Amino acid sequence: MLTGCGEREPWTPLGEFYEANCSYRRWYHRYYHGLHPGQARLDVTVYEKHRYAAMETSFANGGQLSASNAEVWNNWQTIIKGMKWMMHSDAPLLVNPKPSWHKLSWFAEFMAAIPQYEKNTTETARLAIAAREHLFQWAQDEGIDFDLKKQGILHIYRDKAGFDHASNVSKLLAAGGLERRPVTPEEMKSIEPTLAGTYYGGFYTESDSTGDIHKFTNGLADAIQRRGVKTNYGHTVTELSADASSAWVTSFDGKEQTRETYDGVVICAGVGSRALAAKLGDRVNIYPVKGYSITVELDDEASQQAAPTVSLLDDATKLVTSRLGDDRFRVAGTAEFNGYNRNIRDDRIKPLTRWVEECFPGVSTRRVVPWAGLRPMLPNMMPRVGPGRLPTVFYNTGHGHLAGRSPPSQPSCWRMRLIRRPQARP
8 A cells, every 4th residue: 555645735744754663464554644644734645456444454453452562573482483383384483484585585684683672672662652542542533433442461371481581571561661560370360250271370461452453444544535535445556656856656446547646655555565665766675474363253142251351462372362342252363474375274273263262162163254464574573664765755664563553653753754845836
């Protein structure tokens, strides 16, 4: 997805063009760019290849609006686990051993970023905390109902090693301003009575929350249209170019091809950002990391009572949960490095269903809806936000596993001017 901006008045700055570090998954960044430039009195056009908003990574992701999951993956434990699990099709982290230059270069840069693990984890937490407030404010201002549930997030650990690692992570999160507290197995049961199993301990973050990001993003899409933004749904960007003063977008809507000129463009195209950036002479080394989810339909009263209302994160299995309204229970996670492959694999879905049956045996899994999406991940797990090689090109992409946990904006981070300086007018 791409956003083009032109002048509505002789010259208007974009003002505080927010960003941060975001989700997974991916999604509402696209429509955010229509919302805030619209407030800044710019002419904004949003290009979306699908007929509707939020049809890719935002469609059925984990739904956590969390700062407590801000830990980046750049550590040697991740490398070791990836190698150990390579031959296990149901592993939480799965790497297709078939080599490609894209994959090799990504992993080389991933390992090179390991020394920044602590710094990036703390920074991600700081940005995610700001993200939650922006998201809540947008929802309130625009009247968006997205099954928001402010009941915190409980991280669960089955052994001492996992709990001790989480204790160290908590110190990094605290440096970013996040408060989360350790809890005993008894306290875990008090926080979420429906959780079955034996646990060593956990960490609880009261300030985190959950929501249906597909519904939220559609709410933002409606909001930008109310504010006068032009939305070109069903338009695939076929050509993209720019110079120091303008940008040109060529798109195809299935019937005809059109070419438009803008003062600037913002690339927020998820896993498609890498190819668009290459057209503009920039290198944005995003790799598509597939994640899976299931939505358990809670069709009977017994299942609704047996499903959790507090969001969970199981670090050992790399799974997160969200309760979406009364009748839906979302379980999502895992990571698969397999290129631009969107296939929903049964051997990757079964562990999610099995996890529900083990942790919440009273929940019926008779009706489960599977899904898979591609996370746009940069090697250092931080987003690419800011100008490109040319002054007319900007990026807000690569938010990886954080999805809704981090904002598409952060006013204290930086400001940028998107519109070129005006020429003399008659």
